[in-house]
Amino acid sequence: MNNMNITDIVNPANLVYKKNSVLNDLPMHYCPGCSHGVVHKLLGDIIEELNIQEQTIGVAPVGCAVFAYKYLDIDWQQAAHGRAPALATAIKRLLPDRYVFTYQGDGDLAAIGTAETLHACNRGENIVIIYINNGIYGMTGGQMAPTTLLGMKSTTSPKGRMYERDGNPLDMPKLLAELDGVCYVTRQAVHTVGAVKKCRRAIKKAFEYSALNKGTSIVEVVSTCNSGWKMTPDFANRWMVENMFSKYPLGDIKDTIQA
Numbered sequence: 001m002n003n004m005n006i007t008d009i010v011n012p013a014n015l016v017y018k019k020n021s022v023l024n025d026l027p028m029h030y031c032p033g034c035s036h037g038v039v040h041k042l043l044g045d046i047i048e049e050l051n052i053q054e055q056t057i058g059v060a061p062v063g064c065a066v067f068a069y070k071y072l073d074i075d076w077q078q079a080a081h082g083r084a085p086a087l088a089t090a091i092k093r094l095l096p097d098r099y100v101f102t103y104q105g106d107g108d109l110a111a112i113g114t115a116e117t118l119h120a121c122n123r124g125e126n127i128v129i130i131y132i133n134n135g136i137y138g139m140t141g142g143q144m145a146p147t148t149l150l151g152m153k154s155t156t157s158p159k160g161r162m163y164e165r166d167g168n169p170l171d172m173p174k175l176l177a178e179l180d181g182v183c184y185v186t187r188q189a190v191h192t193v194g195a196v197k198k199c200r201r202a203i204k205k206a207f208e209y210s211a212l213n214k215g216t217s218i219v220e221v222v223s224t225c226n227s228g229w230k231m232t233p234d235f236a237n238r239w240m241v242e243n244m245f246s247k248y249p250l251g252d253i254k255d256t257i258q259a
Contacts, residue, residue, distance in 0.1 A: 020044040022053055024073050033233025035132065035223035036064060038190040039199070040071050043103075043130070046204045047074065056099045057091055059084045061113070063105045063139045065132060082113025085120035088127045099210055101128035107137040110146040110172045117172070124181025124215035128206045131172065131218060134225040135244060142228040146170040149247055154228075169247055173220045177254040183215035185253040189222045191237045195250075202252075209257055222248050 022044035028037045047053050056074045060066045062081035069076035079087040084102035092100040109117050109131050120127065136154055137143040144154040144161055147169050151160040161169075177185040184206055188199035199221060206217035222244050226236035 020048040022047045022073055023071060026070055028071060029067070030064070031225075031227045033224060033226045033236055034064075035134070035190050035221060036067070037071075038196060039130065039132065039203075039221055040068060042190075042196070042200045042203055043068075044072055045200065046207060047072075047099075049204070050099075050207060052099050052207070055097065056101070057095070059088045059091065059100070059102045061102075061104055061108050063108050063137070065103050065105045065108065068103045082108050082111070083116050084108070084113065085125070085127070085129065086116040089120050089123070089125045092125060092127050096126075099128070099207055100126075101130060101207070101210075103130045104132070105138065106131070106133040106135065106147040106172075107140075107143075107145045110170050114146075117176070118179075121176045121182050121216045121218070122179045124179075124183075126210055126213045127216055128203075128210050129216065129218045130203070131220040132223050133172075133220050133248065134223040134228070135169075136225050136228040138225040138228045142225075147172075147248075149243060152243075171248065173218055173253050176216075176218055181215045182218065182254060183256045184209050184217040185220075186218070186255075187220045187222060187248060187250050187253060189240070189245075189250055191224070191240065198250075212257065214257060220248070222250065 030036050047056050058076045059079050060068045061079045061084045088100050088102050133147050135147045137145050143156040148161050153160050173185045176182050186202045188202050189195045190199050202219050206219050209217045224236035224240050226233050
């Protein structure tokens with residue numbers, strides 16, 4: 001029984017749901033309420049639907065994002081912290097027929113990797129950037145990130161982020177949308193069923209645009225880090241809606257293909 005597939009014991013006509021073939025069988029280790037597992041599933045669904053598993057290469061740097069290679073059965077390359085867009089550039093130029101994407105957190109993309117991100121997008125590299133923004137350095141101790149909201153507490157801003165000392169939160173997708181090399185920028189979330197469906201469509205569109213060689217596509221996923229935020233998963237989702245979405249509103253920011 002353990003070696004049987006669900007379709008071996010269920011009539012395919014009655015099958016409502018099955019795990020996509022791109023996700024492997026390792027139990028995910030992420031904290032309860034974390035968005036990473038949901039985004040992993042969406043990536044697996046899309047790669048399976050587009051039938052591009054053998055043509056897809058992911059680049060994961062440092063932080064919680066690095067664990068993506070444990071769960072998605074595709075080719076992966078690990079990058080140094082912040083350098084995923086540069087490495088993805090090399091891979092895509094060497095293997096132009098592949099679907100190449102980066103999977104990065106906000107501390108990685110918007111801090112350590114700001115230069116690599118800006119220049120890859122400015123060059124219009126035909127890659128997809130998946131950007132998980134939870135407003136904090138989740139893995140390394142809950143420090144303030146470039147995306148941390150004003151007044152938001154962290155281990156390095158225990159009284160809250162202050163404009164006079166720390167400046168404003170950095171809205172990377174809005175900044176990147178100004179670059180001519182970027183063809184698609186969208187901001188999504190995965191906190192509700194409806195949001196998950198919209199995020200799935202956005203990621204799929206980004207992969208389809210990559211095949212058109214029209215430039216860089218960026219999908220930001222506004223997320224929670226209930227461990228770093230010191231909140232329960234339910235409260236973290238409500239806090240995100242009430243606080244994060246006003247600074248990082250959901251929806252498409254730029255779409256030159258459909259414009």
